[in-house]
Amino acid sequence: MKKFKIITAIVLVITSVVACEKILPGTPPVDELLDGPVEGLSFEQNRKFLAGDVAFNDEIFTSQNGLGSIFVATSCGSCHAGDGKGHPFTTLTRFGQTDSTGNQYLHLGGPQLQNRALPGYTPEQIPAGATFSKFTPPANTGLGFLELVSDADILAMADPNDGNGDGISGVPNYEYLPSFLSPFSNAIPRNGKYIHRFGKKAAAYNLLHQTVNAYNQDIGITSTFQPKDVYSGLNIDPEVSDQTIHNVVFYLQTLKVPVQRNQNDAEVIQGKNLFIQTGCESCHKQTLKTGTSPISSLSNKTFHPYTDLLLHDMGPALDDGYTEGSAKTSEWRTPPLWGLGLSPNSQGGQYFLLHDGRAKSIEEAILLHGGEGQQSKERFQQLSVQEKNRLIKFLKSL
Amino acid sequence: MRQSLFIFIALFISYTGIAQIDPVLLRKTEKDTSGLLLNMDAVYNRPFLQLGKLPVALGGYAEANYQYLQEDGITEGHQFQMRRLTLFVSSSISKRIKFLSEIEFEDGTKEINIEFASVDFEFSPLLNMRGGIVMNPIGAFNQNHDGPKWEFIDRPISSTQMLPATWSNVGFGVFGxxxxxxxxYAYEAYFTNGFDDKIIDNAANKTFLPASKENKDRFEESFNGSSLFTGKVAIRNRKIGELGLSYMGGIYNKYEEDGLVLDKKRKVNVYAIDFNTTLPKINTYINAEWAWVNVDVPETYTEQFGKNQQGGFIDFVQPVFKKPVFGFEKSVINAALRFEYADWNKGNFKSTGDNISDEVFSIVPAISWRPTAQTVIRLNYRYNWQKDILGNPPAKLAGIQFGVSTYF
Structure with missing residues (x-):
């Protein structure tokens, strides 16, 4: 009888433990996560996505596999936790260029400072006389959609001479392509230069360009695309394979777009209307569309990134005296606002907004707008407390 | 090396084969009955069997388990694991000269390690010399880690992922x-080969002392020509329990080669305290260990690799049913609970002044059945909360583990 009781007790314990799904942590709601693939990838594409995911988030570089010798971070994931915005811990420092004539400090280690070094090595220093700016790593989500916005659509949003008189111009960043890149089939070049779209100054042409530069300038990893070692300045053997780079590019291209939360909430809807009324949407364009892509999940889609991918003069307070490509020192590419409300989940529970993370809240970021954003900022300041809260609630829902 | 191991295993199996044919030839080796046992005695406090007049005694243990774990909704499914097969060989060369070796196969044959292979010379109870591959006596777990002694399937996180248990090196020392x-009262002091610069340059992306275990050359040569000192003092009272204080430290980096200076000398220091007791009347067994790690990480290196770490665990084991079950006369069923914590990067970011996280907290309730003292069947439930370096919302991992561990 005793044996029976013991066996029954053990079986009951095991059964109850195994049967109760609540004891296993479930998947967080899809609208609370930034990572994950777009819907509709094929089996083959899923495999490629996973390979890129591992290379991006799990591959750690050490001195044995090419780290440095000077660097900023030890992996891609170090700067983009959960594919979200970065933290001041891995903020990048760029130096050396003050106008569209190019970076005059490339021979002295520009454009990016590698502020860390392997033991026994000395980190890079900003050369005397060079100006610099700090760039907080951006979120990765939805980049494949942004890559597929056509040049024609970008140019349609540009208003370099402020023809409509709204105080907002908006220009693309034109730059020559590095030799390893081929232009998009629908590219619209100007004087041999092409519209770039990624990065704080829109100085990266596409995600391959961005990935190759990040491996090289952030981690000190050479590739066949960029064989120059950041420490020695010499061309050396590739430290990451072409296949890995292509996998990472595919991963970035196929990350899903952030899912808006509470979009039917009355206050969120009112906040969205206020966002449009105050003129924010003049630059933070709500809706864009992709062109044709061999990845059907990305092809000819309408999406809502809240950016125009153009450069705007943000006024003297945000002018660091440094630039890239044809952008002026006070010009910054409109950052996408999608995923904004989830930023604290990747920034250690806080906000580090604007290009260098100087704004610790959404309101502070708005109030630091100047130049072409000055009018919208003033309209925001004139809103009641309740209206401001609703506008911010809308932004946090993105 | 592998050839030697296979020869050893073949001999081992042939001995045990003989034992199966005629078990009356087997006899148990004499145990230390000189007084209270400490964690330092664990290496000899194991079931050994000796065949007839053979000069060696044999023993070992095995651990196998099933687990189903899930992290934030993602699971690797049902996993069956052969975590360890460990073989011991001991020999009393003379009355006061002993030899003991321990060879461990982890995860099948993924890792094969000589964890212990030392000769002990006893000059007096207070002065013994030990030489060979020794277990560095840091904390308690590294000395007393045999699977069948524990009610938990996973080894403590702080002991294996912060401290490098099981951690052994070639060296010499004294104990008494x-x-x-x-x-x-007891002491131990050893000089051995030690760590290398992988502890701050590794794929774990954190200061990680276990990374030095990848350096198999440490059984042949010191990485930097500097020795690692490990010392421990322990005291046990029959009624109160055992308290141990230990230290391990030395230079970890390659600061010089071929007479050329490569870097300044950089130290790693580890401090640990351990305690165990059995509460009178209710017989609750409590076992705890806490450790601090301090590493001289270059200021110009990345904060990803912490200068300070701390962590530990506390286990409670409560016998709840001590009566014969299925004919096992000394059967005991235990309820157990473990709390554990490890902070791999204790400090603040230079850029913001905010706390650096990179930490894990875990709770593990367990039920174990010991049909005999040397065999345990365990059912564990694990729940981990792990935060990344930035302190973002924790990854939650939980699941069921079921397994068996036994001496043989």
């Missing part, structure tokens, strides 16, 4: 014990 009626 002094026993009275209710007290026993």
């Amino acid at each position: 014990k002094k026993s009275t009626k209710d007290w026993v």
